[in-house]
Structures are given as C-alpha cells and as structure tokens.
Amino acid sequence: MMLERLTQSFGPSGREKEITQVISEYVTPFSDEVYTDALGNLIAHKKGNGKKIMLAAHMDEIGVAVTYIDEKGFLRFSKIGGLYQRRLLNRRVRFSNGFTGVIDTEENNKDYNIQKMYIDIGATDREQAEKMVSVGDMAVFEGEYKEEYGVIISKALDNRAGCYILIKVLEQIKSENDIYFCFTSQEEVGLRGAKAAAYSVNPEYALAVDVTDTGDTPNCPKMAVNLGGGAAVKVMDRSVITNPDVRIKLIELAKKNNIPYQLEIMTDGGTDAGAIHTSREGVKTGGVSVPTRYIHSPSEMVSKKDLEACIKLIKAFCESNL
Secondary structure, three states: OHHHHHHHOOOEOOOOHHHHHHHHHHHHHHOOEEEEOOOOOEEEEEOOOOOEEEEEEEOOEOEEEEEEEOOOOOEEEEEEOOOOHHHOOOOEEEEOOOOEEEEEEOOOOOOOOHHHEEEEOOOOOHHHHHOOOOOOOEEEEOOOOEEEOOEEEEOOHHHHHHHHHHHHHHHHOOOOOEEEEEEEOOOOOOOHHHHHHHHHHOOOEEEEEEEEOOOOOOOOOOOOOOOOOOEEEEEEOOOOEOOHHHHHHHHHHHHHOOOOEEEEEOOOOOOOHHHHOOOOOOOEEEEEEEEOEOOOOOOEEEEHHHHHHHHHHHHHHHOOOO
16 A cells, blocks of 8 residues: 555655655656655656646654664664654664664653663674664664554654655646645755755745644644544644635635635644745745644554545645636
8 A cells, every 4th residue: 555655664854765766656657757856855747837836745754863882782862853752762763774673761861861862773782783783874663554443553644644645646636737746855854855845946836735733632732623624724833824825725625625624723843834935035835734643653643534635635726726
C-alpha cells in the first residue's frame, strides 16, 4: 500500500534520499517533468497555461543524530526536529543501514535532559559500535503501520500523509493550471526546502499540505479540529496568516462539493506555508491540513475520511478558476 510504504521509508531532515526515490516512482508516470534541486526538494511539474500553483508537502521526518560514541559503545545524540523528550525513553530508533537501537537515560536524569540520554545498539565497546554506526549518522523512530476501524496509526504520518495526498491529487487531476507538486526537504528543522522551492517556482498561488493537532482527546488543549471531522482549512499558525482569498476559496469549494471541512488555528508550530508566503514579492498562500493525534510520536493517528476529504478539496482548488 502506498501510504504504508511512504511512512516506513527512511527520511530524516537532510537525509531524504530514500523517501525521494519512493515518491519519484509514484509521481513520474503522471508528470511532465520531475527533478530535484540542490536542497533535495523533489518537484513534479504538471504543465498548463493557467495560473501557476505550488503545492507543498514536506517529506522529511523527525529523528536523532549520533554526536559521540563512548568507550562502552553507547551513543550520545542530538535531536532532529521537535522531540518531546519525556517520551523518548525506551523508544526504538533505526539507522539507514538497518541497525536498531533503544533510547535510555542516566539514572539521575530527572529533568529528561537529552544530553544525559543515550542509544543502546547492543555493542560491547566503542570498536564494535563504530563498525555499526558513525558519528553523524541519523536514525528515525520505529513505528509500524496499522490500519483499523477507519484510522491509520504509524510513524511519520507527519508528513507522509501530506505526500500521499499530493500523489493522489496528481494522479486524478485534470486542470489547465500550471501546477508544481513540491515534496520539500528539511521542514522539521526550519522550513528550509520550501524556501528554496518557492523562490525557484515563483508561484502565484500556493497550498501547504501538512498535519495539524486535534482538540478531541481527554485533557488536551482546546482546538476546533477533530479527527474524522474533514479537511482542516488553515486560518493561521505561528508561521503564517493565510491569504483571505485562498482561505475563502477553499471554504466555498468545500461547501459546493459537499466536502467535510473544519477551520484550523494552530497555536504551536508552523508549516511550509510560512516560508512560501514571503518568497520574492509574496505569494497568495493557504493551507490544507490533516487532523492528526499524537504528532511527533511513533504512533501518529489519522482518519482515512480526512485524507479523502483533503484530496478532494485540493483537487477542486487546482481545477478551479483562480
């Protein structure tokens, strides 16, 4: 299954080669040209004579990087992207060469300081560990793909869910507009790939497709987004206040096509929209988000109905008169 393959592919920020190859296989048959840029963005171009539209979904995932190997073979590490440090203990991580480790911490680490945590790969000493991994190697969190009762649970749904949506839109779309499907790099460490891609593409309109938090679990912060409630039309987050014309257009299309939708204000975090909307002289930018529980964990959860709603809404936007 496509989404399972996407989520289980290796691709921490700055090391997106494997996930880039996987996505390229899916988009090439439906694109007029496919290329990568110097920052590692994968761009699939569907040529047209209408408005120039950029669709962006980041393909990188959170992870860790080895900073030091001690004499007993334990690995010290730094974080790649936003990690909830209290949730790291006993989590499995996987390196690109297939080796697996477990995160643990020093006994006196009461404040969950990441500097006092380590990865145990089962090595007996530094010499053996260095045959398995090196300083600078990156690892991602293990989290198998499960689909049940209309929901999907997996690692890296942030943001392979967004990549899946763009691939499905590309497969189905019939539009006169000039559309660039941008699978961006290094979003988790500062929206870096989207900045370069937006400058290169120079679009008139853009949509960032990413995940967003929900407000429907016990004791969570209140938020008007529910799992299964439909595509989340972004109003704002910490990186962007979306363009009113784009936001209103998305709402009108959702109503016209009976696509379930909800409005999203994300008070913590940002998306590629933040980098895109300030590119060059400015881009009319909006966002369509997938409601997701347990973001930045190995057990992120999305609804299949929400994925389908996002696909329909973005397709309708790209096929509309802008």
